[in-house]
Amino acid sequence: MNITQLNQKKMDVKNYYGRVLKSNEDLKTSACCTTDRLPDEIKSIIKNIEPEILDKFYGCGSPIPKLLKNCTVLDLGCGTGRDVYVVSKLVGENGMSIGVDMTDEQLAVAHKYKDVQMKRFEYSKCNVDFRKGYIEDLKEAGIKDNSIDVVISNCVINLSPDKAQVFKEIFRVLKPGGELYFSDIFTASRVSKKFHDDALAYGECLGGALYIEDFRRILAGFGCLDYRVIANKKIEIDDPALAQKAGPMEFYSMTVRAFKLNDLEDRCEDYGQVAYYQGTIDGCPNAFILDDHHTFVTDKPILVCGNTASMLMNTRYRKHFKITGDKSRHFGLFPCGPAPSETNSTGKGGCC
Ligand SMILES: C[S@@+](CC[C@H](N)C(=O)[O-])C[C@H]1O[C@@H](n2cnc3c(N)ncnc32)[C@H](O)[C@@H]1O
Incomplete structure (x- = not known):
């Protein structure tokens, strides 16, 4: 894609999430908004989040790892901020929960409830920060090198027309040993150009879904030779017209983790x-x-x-x-299952 086409894709997505969709009820498929079973702790935090934020939640999983106390967490494509607010509670008053999104209408809702949410969490200082920006250019959004403990994202990277650039930015901003933990839509084969170019399929998080092997190759290109799958669920496309366009292509909602570590190998090796x-x-x-x-x-x-x-x-x-x-x-070699280079189409991660 040339620059004009990349920008046009971003404009289309902005329009879809800013103007076309009014709430998650307007989605034509369940690709965004697949209902992962949420841990009880997260369910109880969500009960304390404003309904307008939740109505415009378009995530496809639960990309919130354990052990976040005092961490600085960055949510890529935070939308109206559901996950930013959940993380705000989990990192505690001394942590920081930052959301970046490009769509004004989404960010306006996120901003609107900042004070209400901080009061509800009984914080004396605000630990959330919403920034307008592109996930392909986090520097422009003011996110410094090696400054983030955990990057999360919920059903967003599929929407980027330049996914390699997004991962490049993720590995730039993560601290050494930092974690990327995200939910997104993946495919067992590359999507056809026709499907990719279909505006509805793209907006609904299907047309830009990442072929799992290309995901592995992109990560490897940034020195991340092993990633792990936490959850993996096949998506049924309920909209008949979209299902027909998709044909035999298979889509998966997956939650994946990867770390910024420089000693990973491309196969699992046994050191006892x-x-x-x-x-x-x-x-x-x-x-x-x-x-x-x-x-x-x-x-x-x-x-x-x-x-x-x-x-x-x-x-x-x-x-x-x-x-x-x-x-x-x-x-x-560690005596176990497929290594990343043999990752199969069911989206098994690296390692044993
Ligand atoms: C499917 S919604 C998910 C929103 C949010 N993560 C949630 O779970 O509700 C996708 C969001 O990503 C944002 N987005 C898509 N592409 C983006 C990009 N290249 N840069 C910044 N934000 C982007 C959209 O504006 C939209 O708010």
């Missing part, structure tokens, strides 16, 4: 490392779920590959795990 979860993460006394194939039961030793060890040791999770072993001895 063992991880023990100490049961100390708030809300997770019995077990911590890293991804769809790693549940760390408190105090139970689990043999992990070098990448998993790094994700637990070189990130904000470090205080909550004990890891034995280092990378001085190598025992070969």
Whole structure:
């Protein structure tokens, strides 16, 4: 796409979320707004969020990881700010929850309830900040290099006409060891040009959905050689006309995590490392779920590959795990499932 086409796509999306849609009832498909089962803690925070914010929530998952106290969190394409406000509560008064969005109408609703929400959370100072900007150019929105602990995003990156640029920005702004945790729409094959160019399909988060293998390639291009899938649900397109246009293409709503780490490998390698979860993460006394194939039961030793060890040791999770072993001895490939380079179309993440 040339610059004019890129800008036109952004204008179309802005128009769709600013003018066409009045609430999530107007959506033609359930691609945005698939209902992930929300954790109880998040459900109870949402009960305290203004209905107008919730009416215009167009997310496709629950991209809110554990262990956010005191963190600085950035929500890409925050819309009316549901997730920014949920995070505001979770980071606490000394953390910071920043949302960036390009659409005035969405941001106006987000801004409108800032004082009300801060009062409801009983904060004496405001810990949310909504900024108008493009997720492809976070510098312009004032987000500095290595300044963010966690980047989240809910059903937005599919809408960007320049996804590689978005990930480049994400890895620029994340602190070393920082986490990207997002929900979005992925596909098992590249979408056809015709479907991509269909304005309704694009606005409904389907036309720009990322082919999972291209996602893996983009991350690898920024040095992130392993990502993990937390949730993965096939989307049924209920609108008959759109379903016909989509044909056999399969769409998935996925929640994915990746870290800014410079020691990840493209395959899971076995260094004989063992991880023990100490049961100390708030809300997770019995077990911590890293991804769809790693549940760390408190105090139970689990043999992990070098990448998993790094994700637990070189990130904000470090205080909550004990890891034995280092990378001085190598025992070969970790004996487990598909590595990123063999990722299959069901969207399995990297690692064992
Ligand atoms: C499907 S809605 C999701 C909104 C919000 N995350 C939520 O869960 O309600 C997509 C949002 O992303 C914003 N958006 C799309 N592309 C963007 C871009 N390139 N830069 C900034 N915001 C963008 C739109 O304005 C819209 O508010």
